[in-house]
Amino acid sequence: MLTNPLTKNIGTEGIATTLERYLENGGYRGWRKALQMSPDDIIKTVQDAGVRGRGGAGFNTGLKWSFVPRDEKAPPTRYLVCNADEMEPGTFKDRLLMENDPHLLLEGMAIAAFAIGARRAYIFIRGEYHLAAARLETAIEEARARKLVGTEITSTDFQLEFHVHRSAGNYICGEETALINALEGQRAIPRAKPPFPQVSGLWGKPTVVNNVETLCNIPHLIELGVDWYKGLGRGEDGGTKIFGASGRVKNPGAWELPMGTPIREIIEQHAGGMQDGLKLRGFLPGGGSTDFLGPDQLDLPMDYDTVGKAGSRMGTGTITVLDDQTCPVGLVLNLTRFFARESCGWCTPCRDGLPWAVKLLARIECGEAQPEDLELLREQAQRMGPGNTFCALAPGAAAPILSALKLFEQDFNDHISRGCCPYDLERQNIPLAV
Amino acid sequence: MSSTIAADTIEVMEQQDTDPRSAGRSLTAEEKRDIDREFSHYEDRDSVALEALRVVQKHRGWISDDTLYAIADYLAVSPTQLESIATCYQLIFRQPVGKEVIFLCKSSSCWIMGCEKLQRHLEEQLGIRPGQTTPDGIFTLLETPCLGDCDKAPVMMVGEEMHRHMSADKLDEFILEKKKHHADQSAD
Structure with a gap:
């Protein structure tokens, strides 16, 4: 059984997965399958699997998609936007996915766009991620040349154009309505909700904004199904997640692990525990805007609701570790x-x-x-x-x-x-x- | 006192908005071509604002007031609106910068791993504080929020390049190398 859908293609560090390698590893099978499905079935699959927004909010992704009006009276123009404005302090997971396996994101975006009926998809990437943006642009060219995306997608009349929008360093752009303002060329300030972007977003059209990692969850879910996806989790939530640890641990890094992996396992096993002579004082479970938890919470599983009940948030899932010699x-x-x-x-x-x-x-x-x-x-x-x-x-x-x-x-x-x-x-x- | 503005004042303001106090404030054909290329990606001209700022900055190094007026004019947006966009992004420079802009990461993980000490070292070696440029015009030092490379902290970004696991020694090496590089270039 496939247990590392997010990172299975990631090989040697520093080299992006090419389209050839991606296809050899079964790439774009989810996309081909999605094209045979109805948008309603795709949305239902994502909703039933319980995919939750990996940007930090943890909202049910399929439910978000279902809010996009798709009846005859609905506006024909809709947009999909990938939020790649990773700027939360202590967060380094989307960079890893985009730099190393750009096609996984494109495939996830293609399926999402097809499900909500969007013919244009934007990747809103922070301006500092030069390498990731360049690799995504190359990947888009590769996919277009192979007729996987673009105006001549093989065996369908569905059309999908991608554009990488490079931002220029502004944290608030990670907030979805500020991001939409920024994409429209306005100052990046949040909008009042409602209306929600799914109804009136980019240029007033229905728009779905999803995080990079969320979209990377979609291809294998469509290919392998809800039961497989749910079975990946160890706790309440399904699927896997890029968890990470930084701070004064022995082996800081990021790893794809099942949802529900206990925090202790991430810090002690994967990150190798604290550096010699240091003790753990506390940690931020998922970025600078999550509440500190103490050593007594190390056995919590990394699930959205569990960490929430403990008084914090799982957030981005990349843990910042505070040692006992840092103020x-x-x-x-x-x-x-x-x-x-x-x-x-x-x-x-x-x-x-x-x-x-x-x-x-x-x-x-x-x-x-x-x-x-x-x-x-x-x-x-x-x-x-x-x-x-x-x-x-x-x-x-x-x-x-x-x-x-x-x-x-x-x-x-x-x-x-x-x-x-x-x-x-x-x-x-x-x-x-x- | 009446709060209304006299009609002729409004006219002057409008003229200033669309037709800035002129000469020397135009874009080159190449800059215009680079901006034009971006229009197809967005619904309207306004949306290209950031892209236009970036394109022109690539040519000119920074966005002066004159440049800002020229871009606003070309996009047919008000200079005020364009200024509100230019000033909310850290990668758009509204002041001249050096050839090597050092973005030192100051976020939580880098702080835990010692970025303050690195900053003090950089400031001592270069003789500048954040926001300043060395007199030889080579280095500008800026503090940046999280660069998203926290497992390799402390980090900094220079141009498009990431420098990871930084230390005082690696900083010295970096400064020397860049100084040599720019000395060689000016000798050529």
């Missing part, structure tokens, strides 16, 4: 600086709230804070929480702050009572200048 306050300050910089400025709690949070955290880190500043920081973070903002950026930024205040309370207090950062500054490279 947690410094790490939260670093993350908050990132979010403050990347706030698009569209709504007040985010635009104004994040710089305040940075100031408070910097004061704490430098030992210049008063005890009441902790409550102020907590209140400030809560004000950036869900329901107060246009999009998920500020609530995501609040997640590591609020969870760190709980999990590393002693560290925050120590900074204040000692009037300095208790960690070894030279060794830890804490920013001295605020």
